[in-house]
Amino acid sequence: MPKHALSLDTAATRVKAKKTGKTAQRILQIATEMFAEKGFEGTIMDELCQRSGVNKASIYYHFGDKIRLYDSTLTHLFKRVADPVLQAVAQAETPLQKLRVFIEVFARNASQTHAMPAVLMREFASGGIHMPTPAREQMQRLLFALKIILSSGHQQGVFKQTDPLTTQFMIVGTLCFFISSEPMREAIPAEKKLDPTLDEIVIQLTRTIESALLSPTIENT
Amino acid sequence: MPKHALSLDTAATRVKAKKTGKTAQRILQIATEMFAEKGFEGTIMDELCQRSGVNKASIYYHFGDKIRLYDSTLTHLFKRVADPVLQAVAQAETPLQKLRVFIEVFARNASQTHAMPAVLMREFASGGIHMPTPAREQMQRLLFALKIILSSGHQQGVFKQTDPLTTQFMIVGTLCFFISSEPMREAIPAEKKLDPTLDEIVIQLTRTIESALLSPTIENT
DNA sequence: AAATAGTTTAACTAATTGGTTAAAATAAGC
DNA sequence: GCTTATTTTAACCAATTAGTTAAACTATTT
Numbered sequence: 001m002p003k004h005a006l007s008l009d010t011a012a013t014r015v016k017a018k019k020t021g022k023t024a025q026r027i028l029q030i031a032t033e034m035f036a037e038k039g040f041e042g043t044i045m046d047e048l049c050q051r052s053g054v055n056k057a058s059i060y061y062h063f064g065d066k067i068r069l070y071d072s073t074l075t076h077l078f079k080r081v082a083d084p085v086l087q088a089v090a091q092a093e094t095p096l097q098k099l100r101v102f103i104e105v106f107a108r109n110a111s112q113t114h115a116m117p118a119v120l121m122r123e124f125a126s127g128g129i130h131m132p133t134p135a136r137e138q139m140q141r142l143l144f145a146l147k148i149i150l151s152s153g154h155q156q157g158v159f160k161q162t163d164p165l166t167t168q169f170m171i172v173g174t175l176c177f178f179i180s181s182e183p184m185r186e187a188i189p190a191e192k193k194l195d196p197t198l199d200e201i202v203i204q205l206t207r208t209i210e211s212a213l214l215s216p217t218i219e220n221t
Numbered sequence: 222m223p224k225h226a227l228s229l230d231t232a233a234t235r236v237k238a239k240k241t242g243k244t245a246q247r248i249l250q251i252a253t254e255m256f257a258e259k260g261f262e263g264t265i266m267d268e269l270c271q272r273s274g275v276n277k278a279s280i281y282y283h284f285g286d287k288i289r290l291y292d293s294t295l296t297h298l299f300k301r302v303a304d305p306v307l308q309a310v311a312q313a314e315t316p317l318q319k320l321r322v323f324i325e326v327f328a329r330n331a332s333q334t335h336a337m338p339a340v341l342m343r344e345f346a347s348g349g350i351h352m353p354t355p356a357r358e359q360m361q362r363l364l365f366a367l368k369i370i371l372s373s374g375h376q377q378g379v380f381k382q383t384d385p386l387t388t389q390f391m392i393v394g395t396l397c398f399f400i401s402s403e404p405m406r407e408a409i410p411a412e413k414k415l416d417p418t419l420d421e422i423v424i425q426l427t428r429t430i431e432s433a434l435l436s437p438t439i440e441n442t
Numbered sequence: 443a444a445a446t447a448g449t450t451t452a453a454c455t456a457a458t459t460g461g462t463t464a465a466a467a468t469a470a471g472c
Numbered sequence: 473g474c475t476t477a478t479t480t481t482a483a484c485c486a487a488t489t490a491g492t493t494a495a496a497c498t499a500t501t502t
Binding site for chain 2: 036037038039040041042117118119121122124125126127128129131162163165166169170172173174175176177178180181182183184187195196200201204205207208209211212
Binding site for chain 4: 266278286
């Protein structure tokens with residue numbers, strides 16, 4: 001009966017992980033890449049062994065089975081993006097600054113951790129059924145933070161009232177599509193110059209959302 | 222040597238399809254659902270047989286192999302959404318009306334054909350490598366149409382200049398995330414009432430994009 | 443109605459895949 | 473240094489999976 005190294009995160013586990021965690025960490029790293037690239041079913045354990053240089057039974061020793069490996073992967077992945085966003089938002093002062101920081105830090109971290117948009121989009125496509133609760137909670141933490149930003153901005157009279165879910169989908173959706181489309185866009189070198197950079201997307205996205213929040217309502221024609 | 226029914230779309234083929242196309246059509250229908258729900262690798266041919274009530278060899282007779290079935294599925298799927306959008310845009314008069322129609326008709330059709338957002342998101346997650354050319358072309362047609370809308374609006378002095386790719390990702394990304402998240406949101410009945418409807422999303426999205434296109438630039442603070 | 447071409451069927455196969463096992467190797471505790 | 477617990481290894485297995493085959497069946501043409 002193997003005792004799984006990542007089942008708990010107690011002090012004892014962490015001490016042990018320092019010496020033994022190399023293998024588990026490497027598995028997690030390659031698994032993240034593969035799950036993002038190929039999805040759950042598309043990820044083959046034998047290939048994971050080959051790519052990571054880790055023996056198959058070691059993977060099963062550390063993670064139990066494929067689905068638990070997937071769960072660990074996703075939880076780590078989403079936490080790695082959500083944490084810095086929430087931290088940065090907490091440090092910003094005004095709702096407008098918090099909103100800007102939310103978009104910018106999410107964009108930067110999702111772009112660096114580009115497996116995250118891929119995995120998120122796959123999970124949405126599957127109806128989120130296989131999404132582990134801790135991973136889902138990270139997304140809900142982001143949504144909750146955005147809710148606070150928007151409502152406090154509204155209370156202070158600087159923002160118009162908007163639906164936070166729509167706004168989150170605008171931010172997350174736009175950026176996930178942009179980040180994940182990078183390989184496709186790179187494949188067309190002729191238009192490479194015409195494509196916007198991440199910074200440009202962030203600027204336009206921020207401007208767009210801000211303008212809707214700050215400007216008066218547009219009349220229907 | 223089987224001659225695949227969908228390899229050509231001549232008049233003769235179409236006449237024949239009327240009598241023999243029932244099976245192929247049914248395969249395509251269930252394949253669409255399954256590819257959207259489970260992805261390429263997650264879709265098992267035996268299960269497709271079982272769900273569709275069609276024998277396995279019939280599938281291979283009509284479509285050759287799994288990847289060609291996938292290609293047919295995606296091409297049909299994207300065409301079904303892109304065509305009505307482009308048609309509606311062509312009928313609208315002003316750039317502003319065209320933009321509104323673009324968002325609205327895309328939203329309605331993607332929502333009805335909800336396999337399309339799912340498949341699109343998966344393809345983006347995979348880097349679009351497996352996306353068949355005809356399917357990709359449908360997305361490019363949409364992007365091209367949007368480019369024209371934005372540039373003609375700009376030339377007429379009603380729109381500010383913006384990057385069309387960003388705008389397309391805002392529209393498509395927001396709506397795909399919203400549409401594909403429906404099962405997840407349905408799973409939380411407590412918040413059901415709080416969730417916006419598709420119409421509400423469309424309204425907010427349209428307003429947001431319009432306000433950025435029409436309003437003067439916001440100064441940095 | 444006979445011949446031909448198109449379509450569907452059930453049974454089969456070769457290869458892949460997630461997961462196991464027991465032994466070898468390494469590290470930790472005493 | 474010896475014992476014990478943890479970790480890694482290679483070989484193995486049962487189940488699944490995409491794809492095949494050849495025969496049966498159904499229309500179409502002449």
